[in-house]
Amino acid sequence: MHYMLMVYYDEERWAQLPEAQRQKIMQESDEFRQDIVTSGHFRASARLQPTSTATTVRELSSKRVITDGPFAETKEQLGGFLLIECKDLDEAISIASRFPMVRLGGAIEVRPVIPVSAR
Secondary structure, eight states, rough: OOEEEEEEEEEHHHHHHHHHHHHHHHHHHHHHHOOOOHOEEEEEEEEEEOGGGEEEEEETTEEEEEESSSSSSSOOOOOOOOEESSSSSHHHHHHTTTGGGGTTEEEEEEEEOOOOOGG
8 A cells, every 4th residue: 555644844943953963863864765775665755846836726706717836825835855655554554653743843744545447
């Protein structure tokens, strides 16, 4: 079973951290990813640019509406994702709980992926 681990964190809080602390967390995140590559759970991952670079596309009254930035004002922003393969949700949660951003007050949303062939 595939699970998407969506990494949420407070961009403002992140920006206020000393550079050395941000570098340490990024190094730990790289080590975490390498660990799940080695264990065979890793399938894909990517970091996202800050929400200030986002564009949101919607349709209202049959017209396309494009706005800069994210749609919702939230405390935490989606900063990246990992796609992993696990035997069950418990294993996915166990892996997600080890992600370094959790210790910094971030959140990891764990969501099962529906295979394209299942639609």
